[in-house]
Amino acid sequence: xxxxxxxxxxxxxxxxxxxxxxxxxxxxxxxxxxxxxxxxxxxxxxxxxxxxxxxxxxxxxxxxxxxxxxxxxxxxxxxxxxxxxxxxxxxxxxxxxxxxxxxxxxxxxxxxxxxxxxxxxxxxxxxxxxxxxxxxxxxxxxxxxxxxxxxxxxxxxxxxxxxxxxxxxxxxxxxxxxxxxxxxxxxxxxxxxxxxxxxxxxxxxxxxxxxxxxxxxxxxxxxxxxxxxxxxxxxxxxxxxxxxxxxxxxxxxxxxxxxxxxxxxxxxxxxxxxxxxxxxxxxxxxxxxxxxxxxxxxxxxxxxxxxxxxxxxx
Amino acid sequence: xxxxxxxxxxxxxxxxxxxxxxxxxxxxxxxxxxxxxxxxxxxxxxxxxxxxxxxxxxxxxxxxxxxxxxxxxxxxxxxxxxxxxxxxxxxxxxxxxxxxxxxxxxxxxxxxxxxxxxxxxxxxxxxxxxxxxxxxxxxxxxxxxxxxxxxxxxxxxxxxxxxxxxxxxxxxxxxxxxxxxxxxxxxxxxxxxxxxxxxxxxxxxxxxxxxxxxxxxxxxxxxxxxxxxxxxxxxxxxxxxxxxxxxxxxxxxxxxxxxxxxxxxxxxxxxxxxxxxxxxxxxxxxxx
Numbered sequence: 308x309x310x311x312x313x314x315x316x317x318x319x320x321x322x323x324x325x326x327x328x329x330x331x332x333x334x335x336x337x338x339x340x341x342x343x344x345x346x347x348x349x350x351x352x353x354x355x356x357x358x359x360x361x362x363x364x365x366x367x368x369x370x371x372x373x374x375x376x377x378x379x380x381x382x383x384x385x386x387x388x389x390x391x392x393x394x395x396x397x398x399x400x401x402x403x404x405x406x407x408x409x410x411x412x413x414x415x416x417x418x419x420x421x422x423x424x425x426x427x428x429x430x431x432x433x434x435x436x437x438x439x440x441x442x443x444x445x446x447x448x449x450x451x452x453x454x455x456x457x458x459x460x461x462x463x464x465x466x467x468x469x470x471x472x473x474x475x476x477x478x479x480x481x482x483x484x485x486x487x488x489x490x491x492x493x494x495x496x497x498x499x500x501x502x503x504x505x506x507x508x509x510x511x512x513x514x515x516x517x518x519x520x521x522x523x524x525x526x527x528x529x530x531x532x533x534x535x536x537x538x539x540x541x542x543x544x545x546x547x548x549x550x551x552x553x554x555x556x557x558x559x560x561x562x563x564x565x566x567x568x569x570x571x572x573x574x575x576x577x578x579x580x581x582x583x584x585x586x587x588x589x590x591x592x593x594x595x596x597x598x599x600x601x602x603x604x605x606x607x608x609x610x611x612x613x614x615x616x617x618x619x620x621x
Numbered sequence: 622x623x624x625x626x627x628x629x630x631x632x633x634x635x636x637x638x639x640x641x642x643x644x645x646x647x648x649x650x651x652x653x654x655x656x657x658x659x660x661x662x663x664x665x666x667x668x669x670x671x672x673x674x675x676x677x678x679x680x681x682x683x684x685x686x687x688x689x690x691x692x693x694x695x696x697x698x699x700x701x702x703x704x705x706x707x708x709x710x711x712x713x714x715x716x717x718x719x720x721x722x723x724x725x726x727x728x729x730x731x732x733x734x735x736x737x738x739x740x741x742x743x744x745x746x747x748x749x750x751x752x753x754x755x756x757x758x759x760x761x762x763x764x765x766x767x768x769x770x771x772x773x774x775x776x777x778x779x780x781x782x783x784x785x786x787x788x789x790x791x792x793x794x795x796x797x798x799x800x801x802x803x804x805x806x807x808x809x810x811x812x813x814x815x816x817x818x819x820x821x822x823x824x825x826x827x828x829x830x831x832x833x834x835x836x837x838x839x840x841x842x843x844x845x846x847x848x849x850x851x852x853x854x855x856x857x858x859x860x861x862x863x864x865x866x867x868x869x870x871x872x873x874x875x876x877x878x879x880x881x882x883x884x885x886x887x888x889x890x891x892x893x894x895x896x897x898x899x900x901x902x903x904x905x906x907x908x909x
Binding site: 321322325326333444445447448453456457459460464555557558559561565566576580595596599603 | 745746755758834842868875878
């Protein structure tokens with residue numbers, strides 16, 4: 308297990324280094340001089356040059372890379388060029404929109420997908436199964452931003468149950484939750500459809516296993532065998548998917564944040580890209596990639612703890 | 622060729638057994654392919670002509686699907702948009718197959734070597750990137766255009782096909798007819814091309830259909846946030862972005878493009894599912 312852990316940690320570190328190199332390289336080729344951009348059209352060349360020096364843009368590439376990564380490691384994400392505030396502060400403001408949104412969506416999608424998947428597997432081939440599977444086909448095909456627009460039309464404009472956009476802040480938790488509800492539903496739809504399909508197929512695999520026949524043979528009813536043995540075992544692959552989906556929801560909220568004008572990480576990335584605020588883009592993208600890689604790593608590790616066979620595969 | 626093999630092996634089965642998914646999915650997909658093809662020769666109205674007095678007409682009447690806020694015919698724009706969506710998605714899948722499949726075959730042919738390791742770790746790395754964020758980054762860096770949308774979507778198709786091709790190729794390498802080919806002195810690359818590739822084509826077609834539908838969704842998302850095809854090129858995503866402020870007064874402007882996306886994606890997914898059941902004999906055996 309120690310060898311396995313060491314191996315995984317090494318590959319985790321390598322992935323993070325490679326990811327940071329790729330992000331740094333992409334940001335480097337962005338056309339346009341941020342210093343000239345900040346000072347405007349009428350700036351004198353000397354002033355631009357002085358600002359470039361001050362921002363460290365004239366240092367050699369690898370030095371700039373090292374100082375960026377060094378900053379990330381020590382929690383210093385640099386200072387935004389347009390907001391003139393530390394990037395860490397910008398991120399921590401907005402993470403309190405994006406993170407709750409992702410968690411909210413994950414809870415909703417799990418609440419819908421679990422019963423739907425279990426019901427479909429239990430009634431395989433029946434009317435319930437066919438209609439749930441049909442619904443998941445639809446759920447995967449609907450673009451979530453369009454679904455969001457429909458939700459706004461029905462529940463915000465016509466019924467006036469929820470606000471159509473914006474975020475009031477967490478001072479009033481109820482209002483905050485209310486304004487995150489429609490975005491979370493829109494975000495959860497495709498995830499719920501995928502999760503329900505995984506739950507169903509994983510459960511169907513389990514139901515054909517010998518231990519279910521044994522459970523039935525010792526006198527458990529179909530329902531008891533399903534709930535006591537099959538569902539519990541079917542959860543392992545489902546939990547993996549949930550782990551992956553969380554990372555996806557965090558990054559995938561970008562477009563939904565646009566639809567509802569939510570001040571989250573997605574909007575921060577957008578605004579920073581159009582303002583050529585590269586240090587913010589760099590750090591936020593790195594943060595998202597970091598989250599995805601670390602969540603994947605944790606899921607792998609949890610898997611290996613549960614299932615010893617996976618350790619030897621390395 | 623598959624048909625004849627099946628006819629010999631399991632004579633009881635009808636030679637061509639198209640399932641419901643293929644029929645329904647194929648019809649929907651063909652409908653949009655047909656609309657896109659037709660748009661090269663004819664559209665009901667000229668989409669570049671603005672006709673403000675005729676704006677926001679409801680469906681029915683002269684304009685079958687109504688008009689938008691500039692008085693443009695929505696059916697015509699859907700047809701032109703289908704062209705953009707399909708072109709972007711097909712080319713993005715093309716990038717994925719053209720780069721990913723050779724990489725996967727190479728990794729399988731050199732299984733366990735450093736090359737295999739490098740290719741697979743590279744795959745993991747691309748998988749780890751939140752694809753939408755990177756697509757936004759790429760289009761933001763190199764400018765918003767259909768070509769950059771294709772590249773951004775295509776890059777994330779590469780590891781999908783590489784991983785799938787490697788996984789499908791590995792068990793084939795264990796088969797006797799590969800051993801025979803090696804005894805004949807064929808090189809590993811030549812075996813990959815002549816014997817492995819034909820045996821994994823079905824799988825690639827099925828996955829290609831699924832990636833095609835994901836490409837349609839990704840293109841719509843990118844052009845919705847203004848990073849896809851630029852005006853005057855019509856795209857479904859931008860039609861939705863334009864319609865967003867109009868949903869209260871003219872819902873059809875938002876409903877029609879959205880439904881077009883849903884039907885196209887649904888059609889491709891059904892087609893993919895159907896093709897998988899039809900082409901993969903193992904699944905059929907399970908069902909019998």
